Amino acid sequence: MFSGMNPDLEAPIYKGLNRYVNDGVQLMAAFEGAIAATAQPLRITTCGLLKAGKSSLLNALTDHIETELFATGATRTTVQNQTLSHQNFVFVDTPGLDATEEDDKEAWNALSTADVLLFVHDPGVGELDQAEINFLSELAGQPGAQQGLEERLVVILTRLDSNEEVIDAIAQKVQNQIKNCLGIEPRLFQISFTSYQKGKLEGKQKLVEYSRIPLLQQHIFENLARLHYQFEVLRQGRIDESCKQLINKIDLEISNRTEKIIFHGKEFDRAYEALTKDADKLISTLRTKFAAYNETY
Template sequence: MELSFLEQFKAYLSADDITNIKNANDEVINFGKTIKVACIGIYNNGKSSLLNVLVDDFEEKTFKVSDKRETTTSKEVAKNGFTYIDTPGLNENDQDDKVVFDTMHKSDCNLFVHNVAGGEFTEAEVKSLEKIKLNWNNPKDFINQTVFVLSRIDEIGNEADITNTENKMKEQIKKIYGVENPMFIAVFSKRYQKGKIESKQTLIDKSNIENLKNEIKNLSTKRHNDILKTKESRLNSAVENARTKIVNLLNSKKSSRDTKVTQNNNYDSNLNSDISSIRSTLSSKYRTLNNI
């Protein structure tokens, strides 16, 4: 969209309104150049560890990893046609949640990372899923563009336990979103890291990381048109919001100008009536004085 009109109306808009329109426009213009993947989830669940392997950083320098709460801002890194975005842990505070939600609104696909060693979704995760639902125009879209990634599978002895937990989580999602069969994949970032460092293909295959990459690609191809439509409708609503704001502001200026005109007209008419009354009084006095 040609945005030169913003210059003309900038006196009527806030810096935030203008940034919103420009960002939404950039999203539409740049759509398809890269697939934006947001990594979300509760803190310490392995989001940054997963992103490091997705960008082939086996020294974990790109996205900071720690066993305490670490990521507090969103960070983007582009690699092989994808832009991976790390986010702060969900459900810690409103400010962090806002960073995550803003990031998700820009992303084409989300990876919801869950620590499967702790069982099904925790209370904090359920709360976050409910909050995301409230922040989404069409909540089913969130599920359709999200892959639920089970991390820390090495801490679970039995594969059946992973399937069991996955089924419980699907029930939890169904209860909140009414969606059956969301996408799930269990990965082991550290095994992929080791496989790459030691050139062991079996470890790479068993880590499921390549499958995850394919899932992301399939998902973004499948949802190409829907994602573009969402971005276009976000741009339209940003422009529509600005238009409503300008019209309201102009109407309120016009109404205050009309009030002033009415006040001036009243003043003029009172003044004219005073002048004629003074004139008539004076001329009558003049006639009296002169005994006319």
């Protein structure tokens, strides 16, 4: 969960954090990243498993239909976060989750400061798998993430044209899974990048409409733009929550160490008391023995 910053690990504050909490540097980086994000445009960040269609989605949303800006392909192409400013937003493409540890770390860099989350799922594989559910649970646990999550999280089922007969049933299952996991019912869109691209390039408006991408664009560029104040509250909440999480972890560690000191102190006292009693008993026994010896001899 790094914010993408490069902290000075030799600075006293980081040295101090490392003495108390293992992830102190990450927590501080998240806090500093949350502060830095307040001066930036709203960030719309994709998330989802490898090859779910995240890059194609962003190419459509940012009007890069003929010439890709966000790389796509049959193999793993996005291994670093890619960003683009478009219509007063910053769009961020992330690596596929659950592919490699490095990819996951890179993705969480961007997700930790995301205002809007486009959770992309390929319905061709059916409902959400366990890795996706685990991701959503972890996402909800990030500092400030619960703030307005139902409006900030947008679920997108890709490849509508390839799964038209089953996509409605899959969409319902996905909604139920998210409700069970997070307790919310975010907006869900079913889209087809292939139909949108073909419609745009060939001037076929019916294909463009069939793709349902214009509906998603309207939701993002109009509906979400109206929530700017809520996003400012979210950003402040993320700062406050990051700070709280860091302080709480340090307080907990100090409390644990204090208890250990007290515990070992009591153990020492009990051991000393036991030793004293044993020693007194031994000395008393020896004195009795010595007295008896003296009387005899």
